[in-house]
Amino acid sequence: MIIINGTRILSRRSLYEGGAPAGIVYIDSQKVAAKKGNITSVSFYIDQTCALSTVEFGVFNLIDRALEHNRAQLLLTETSGSLKIGATNEIKPYMHLITIQLCSGDVTNNESTGNCQGTQFPILPHQYLGIRSDTCRLGYAPTPVDRMLATTWEPENGLNAFATRYQQFNYLPSAYTILQSVTIDSSESNVKKSIEGQKSMVNTIPRVLFLGSYPPRKCGLATFLADLTENYPGPYDVIAVDESTAEGSSRNYTDKVIFRLNQTNSDSYYTVADIVNSGAYDVFNLQHEFSLFGGMYGEYVIKLLASIRKPVITTLHTIVLKPNNFLMSVMRSVCATSSRVVVLSNGGRQLLIDVYGVDEKKISVVPHGVPDSKFSHSLADAKVSLGFEENIPMMATFGLLHRNKNIQFPLKAMQTIVKSIPNVMYLIIGQTHPLVQLSEGDSYVHELENNITAFGLTKNVRFVDKYMHDDELIAYLAAVDIVLTPYNSVDQYVSGALSWAVGAGKCVISTPYLYATELLDNGRGFLTPFNDTAHLSSLIIKLFQDTKVRDRARRNAYDFGRNMIWPIIGAKIEEISRDLISSA
Incomplete structure (x- = not known):
């Protein structure tokens, strides 16, 4: 199996242990690639069967996984071409470590001296790196310090993952599966024990551990x-995500928050x-937003999801219509390492299927929640209570x-x-978003104030x-x-x-x-075209x-x-949580 160059601890395999069979070997590049996603060289074990041989590297996206069956689905996205290893007199008869430049072009030297001769091989931090050789015995070295244990995978039905790009393949691991730097124990006894423990909870309300940003964070x-946790009908706790600022570290949470994730x-x-894998919880519920977690596009959360041995429900608060390769990966x-993916609209469900290739059976549509407020036939009293005239025409964003x-x-x-309508009043309710405040202060508000004056x-x-x-x-x-929501993001x-506006009957x-x-x-x-001021003013x-038209829309x-x-x-x-436990 493969070791990324620079790993601190290497355990050489002896001659008697031999090498892994010819096949495909995987490792996650999270630790080394970090934010840049670049790897220049790879180290792995070979013996003399590799003399004058070639190896080929491939990069794979994780598409899906099934822990109970020791299965994962990988998608090939990039190959290196054939890379030469070395002559017979350069290779020892026993398993030994070599380092090879990982380039897109052909490489003739096997030692990591100098810069890459071809185009640097692109690997994103959460992708898997594979190596194959038809004749060479490939060895591996475990690296417990970096939590990078690799495993040999054999393709099912004789399929060659390197034969066709952008085609899905299923693989069955021979020992254990590594997903995002964490070893997942796949022993039959442990899996059976885990499932039995989960099924014992079917007749009670699942104990859920929620993770996301949480008040008093704004x-x-x-x-x-x-709002979700206050209306969850069973026992729960919360892990709150803190930004790495003074405000984040000094925030005072309620007793429901048991841990703060920096x-x-x-x-x-x-x-x-x-914490999730302890016996205290039955289901892990993640509220996902790219900017909420560390790394590029919040990639750190993947190592968390991949190491969890409990059912995972992930609610997606942003789905990008046209993602770049990194965001796509x-x-x-995130979807592959979740047991169930919750989206907040039918449009989000279709985006996951059409753009990201997520299995539709894995997706649940649960609407965005709203408070249960009464329908108001008259708005006069509410206007007066806020200090306005009872008949003033009012709008708000x-x-x-x-x-x-x-x-x-x-x-x-x-x-x-x-x-x-000379007395119309437009309320702009809210403060500058805290993340925007960090980067540009209140500059947007000041621009709006200038517009109002002009x-x-x-x-x-x-x-x-x-x-x-x-x-x-x-x-x-x-x-x-x-209520106006004049947003300019077509894919929101x-x-x-x-x-909230719909739930309040506005x-x-x-x-x-x-x-x-x-x-x-x-x-x-009512819909108005983007930035068509004539249409918007006429509609308002x-x-x-026309009170009747307005009130009919309110009632609907x-x-x-x-x-x-x-x-x-x-x-x-709660129903989804119970379903995941019963089907485990």
Whole structure:
């Protein structure tokens, strides 16, 4: 098996142990590639059967795995071409370590001297590296310090994984499977014991360990997880993800948080795995957002998922429509190492199937949860309670502020709207997103303020510069006539703000991003083309003037939202958890 050059501990195999049979050998490149994803040389064991022979390297994406059957599905994405090893007099008769340059072009020298002669072989940190030779016996060395144990895999049905690129193959490991730097024990007795232990929990509510950002951290995902856990009908604990800042380290959590994961501390991900694998929990529930975890595109979370021996439910809060190769590989690995993938809309389900090739049987659609609020026929009292006149026409956009909110779009439309409705009020509710605050401060808010002044809207637009808790936000939603989600990300597959607006029975106008086209269908709201100010202003004026049209959309939205209230969502997560345990 393969050792990446630079590993600290090597255990040489003796002559009597021999080498691994001719076949394919895998190792994960996470530790060495780190953030850059580049490997220049590889070390592995050979003997004289390799004299004047060639080897070939391949890079594989993890597509799926099944621990109970010791199976994994890998997808070949890159091959190196044939690489020469060396002459007979250069190779010892017993198994010994050599280092070879890992290049895309042909290589004639076998020692790692000098730079790569060809194009550097591309390997991403969470991919698998394979080597094959038809005549050469390949050896390996375990590396416990780096948690990199490799294994020999034999292809099923005589398939040659190197024969065709971008074709899926199934492999059966001969000993144990290594996924993302962690050894997964595949002994039959342990697997049987684990399954028996899991089945004993079928008749009780599963004990769940949730992981994600959590209040008092200020972000939409933290609010989501707090609402979800409060409505989960069984026992649970939380692992909170902290950013590596002073604010993250000083945050005060409730007693439900049993551990704090520092997103940039690689070793802490293994600590989380140990907690999950203890006997205290039956299911691990991960709230996934790329920016929440360390490494490029949050790749550190893969080593956590791959080391867990309990059912894993992963909820995806972002699905990219056109991913680059690195992001594609990360997402596939996250899905492959999860027992069930939860998406928050039907559009998200289709993206996973069409773009990422995820098995549709593995995907569950669970709507974004919303509070269970009453339908208000009159908004007058709510307006007065906030200090406004009872009949003032009010609109709002709410949520943490960043440029994708595209608030400058409705501000431009307001120039026309105020001519027909002079007393209209547009509320911009929320603070600058904390991550945006770190990179550019409140520059986006200042730009909006300049627009408001330039457009002559100072009496018609008001900032509510506050991070609101659920009850406060519900009070503001109760007062506004129209909610706007004018976002400019066409592939946005979910929006907490839009979900809340529909659940509260508001009249919603939105740009036609993916989630909006689904949620506002069947008369539950109104769509306006991206950045078409004439259409938006005309639509807003019409809805303020036609109460019947506005109220009909409100009622449709509210009725649909009854299936999205948090108690129902919590029950769905409990049902999925129970199903995973019973089917293990």
